[in-house]
Amino acid sequence: MVLMWSVRATIGSGLSVGTKTRLILTHRDLLIICLFLTACPGEQVIVRETEASCGNGEIEMGEICDDGNNSNTDACTNGCELAGCGDGVTREDTVLGDEQHEECDDGNSEDGDACLTTCLLARCGDGVLRADRSEGEDGYEACDDGNDVDTDACRVDCREARCGDAVTRLDLQEGIAGHETCDDGNRDDNDDCLNNCQRARCGDGIVGPGEGCDDGNEDPTDDCSNDCAPARCGDGIRQVEEACDDGNEVNEDGCLNRCASARCGDGVLRADLEPGMAGFEVCDDGNRTPTDDCTNGCEPARCGDGILQIGVEACDDANEIEDDGCLSDCTLAPVATCGNGEVQEGEQCDDGNRSNLDNCTNGCELAFCGDGIIRQDIASGDDGFEACEDGNEVNEDACTNACEFARCGDGIIRQDRAEDAVDFEACDDGNEDPRDGCLIGCVEARCGDGIARVDLQEDEEGFEACDDGNDNNEDACIADCQLPECGDGFVQTGIEECDDGNDDEGDGCTPECLLEAANPYLVFVSSELYTGNLGGFEGADGKCQRLADAAGLPGQYKAWIGIEGTGPAQRFNQPANAAYHLTTGEVVATNWADLTDGLLAANIDRDENGNIPQQRGNTSCNGGGFPTVWSGVRNNGEGHGNACGGWLSEQGGGLWGRYDALNQWTSWCSGGLCSWVSPIYCFQQ
Incomplete structure (x- = not known):
């Protein structure tokens, strides 16, 4: 406490002492003075308060400081108070680095304007978000995280990080919104960095550098493989139009280089199988001629295989019986030579030619329907003519056992066609009468097809008294293909007034299907x-x-x-x-x-x-x-x-x-x- 005292004391014999003293007193000093004055009751003590003068260089009562100058920007203000951050006056007597140095002082406690509450000028990177600037104005901050890291959510220019700002964010884990694996700052979706700031990769659906295609799926069997290369024969992935694709250039294995499955007769000799294994080939001449040196089973022709090798064998009856006209070495027995024009022992015929397509085969056997060889020496319509020849005994396929092409109306129901096929037959009764159980198109008769069946008795299942081809129950033929009658529950227009399906009286409809008179x-x-x-x-x-x-x-x-x-x-x-x-x-x-x-x-x-x-x-x-x-x-x-x-x-x-x-x-x-x-x-x- 600073007090100015004017003290006059009369001590002892009346000696008067006057003093003007500038004192700086503590509470303890005041207590001592009070005790002193109390201890001298015979003395007269006069205390007067003198007004302080700020700026005189002396700290007087009511002043915290007094530096005797008129500067308001040093440590002691013109109000004789100590300067402080927030008093609205910027100190000019310090330099950057000094304690209590001020760059500004706006006299408020707002930390989001141009002057911080520490009396330092706001700047990007000080960790305090300015709120006094709008976007587009100098000093505007969208964020301020107080660091100089440019790869987090707030850039060093106090702008919020975004995809496309050319700065890759590193502060987020994959899967979190905003995560970036790259950021090239452009809108080109065909370079190494996509527009969503993710590295271009095979499978992202965008054709990037080094990719021939990219369909964005994991289906290896479509037009674009999973390594983003266009599908091709030989890439090891079987496409829909490929029978196989083993990914190699070996043409002699189970998959040809044209992605077709190897088969006997394709002209390529398989080298990937051992004898005895299914599909093993000893030869493959690429034709379906069974009479040359490579059979249709891709085995070398041999005597005894039952196939006559033209120019090599005189005969081949597939047995070792010596007295049947063909010797075990596939030569003709001297007594009979097939093809010499003479029917000899062991021969059914001998026409003296090498044609296998007439009535006498090259084995001197009579041609017959079912031998697997289509005769070409008979005109259509003549006895023995063969329109087809499948060499089997199945009568219900495309070629009947009579060597005729199957047709609707031949009396044979085909079993080799799917129900939705054009030539599927549900029935075939061999006639052209549509009024029985099988219509002319080999479709089973049904009630509602518009053709009344006449092949059944009234008590037989499927019997039709009529069939008008509609489901109208009020005309001359009701929907179950029966003739209408009174009591069937259906009102026949123009004939019946009513039909309630019973023969009860008094229910509004008589047993004769007439309306009963109602109350007047x-x-x-x-x-x-x-x-x-x-x-x-x-x-x-x-x-x-x-x-x-x-x-x-x-x-x-x-x-x-x-x-x-x-x-x-x-x-x-x-x-x-x-x-x-x-x-x-x-x-x-x-x-x-x-x-x-x-x-x-x-x-x-x-x-x-x-x-x-x-x-x-x-x-x-x-x-x-x-x-x-x-x-x-x-x-x-x-x-x-x-x-x-x-x-x-x-x-x-x-x-x-x-x-x-x-x-x-x-x-x-x-x-x-x-x-x-x-x-x-x-x-x-």
Whole structure:
């Protein structure tokens, strides 16, 4: 504590001593002074406070420092306070490296502006993210991680790392978003570094340097191999169009250099097999001629193999019997020489030629169907002609045992064709009658093919009484190919009125398939009179229903009124087998058609209670005085005009009928006023 004291003391005999002292006192010093003053009660002590003057070079009361100058930028401010970072005044009496050196002092505690709270200028790399700059402004920082590493998430220029910035990130593990294995800073997807900052590699789907192709999959059997080279014969990968691919240039193994499987007769002698192994070849002359020095089994021709080697063997009967005309050395026995034109012992024939395609083979045996040799000496149609010859006894393949090409209609069902093949046969009965179990195209007959079978009895499975080729159950042939009959559950149009599939009475359909008469519909003329504003159809129907309910009549009721396009023909039930009765029982019409033919059987002149209406209304249509009724309906039940604004107004004119007339009951007179009153007809529904 700094205090200025003015002290005057009278000590002993009245000696007065005056002093002005500048003191710097601690709390301990003050305590001692107080004790001193208390210990001298006979003395007079006067204490006065003197005002301090900042800038006089002396630290006085209320001052922390006083350097006696006017500089506000050194260690002691002009307010005699010690300078401090954050006081808003930048010190100029220090140099970089000195303790308490300041580059700036903006007097705030915000660490994200141009001046840090350490009074150093903000800079990229100081670890503090500036928030006072927008992108594009000088000093803007997207990040600041306080290091000089350019390969992490924040670059040394305080920009966020991104793929394409030409700096490869090294701070992320593979699989983590943002991981880069390269970054060449360009958008060329065909160099060593892809646009996603991953090293180009075989299999990434992009053809890069050194790659002939890259389809992005691991299928080695397509057009691009897994080492990104175009597929080719000899690459060791079998493609769809290749029978094999062993990846070598050896043509004498199981896979030829043209990627075809080695086989006997391909002209290439296999060298990869030992005798006795399947496919072993001693020779391969590339032809299918069995009579030269290399057989079709790729074995050297030899005497006794049963194949006559032309020019080498005189005969070869595949045995060692000496007395059969062919000796064991494949020479002809002296007594018989096949081919000399004479039939000798052991010969079935001898035509003296070397043709194996006529009726006498080169073994002097008679040609026959099934010997595997197609005769060419007979014209088509002649006995013995062979259209084909497969050398087997299978009759159900492409060549029958009669050496004829298989065909639909030959009576033989082929077994060598798939069901979806064009020439597949499901049946073959050898005839051209489509009305049996096999159609002309060798397709099995079925109900619905449009051809009625005639080869079965009525009690046999598959019997068809008819077949019209459709699945309509309401025509002359029902869907199960049976003739329709009353009671089968299907209504035959134009013949049956109904068919409920049973012979029960009283269920609406008689056993003779006629509709049973239904309960009659009740009809009455209202006992109340109304203007033409009936409340539309809904209001008029409600009036009828209320009258019927009050009279205890059953069912639902609607008013016989209409407008153009909408009338009873559109709104009413139209029974074909129910009559219309008055509430007193008289028949008005036998059904809807009878009701709308223009002539009734009885006048509708009874109200809901069975009474003759006592009120005729106040219309003067056609002179007045007639029992009129609101209508707006033609004789056929169709609506007419727009009476009384659709029965919603008392303005305009209407259309009336007469309830005392049989032929004008619904359409009698038009015009008049909708303000007149008349009853309405009500019909049960």
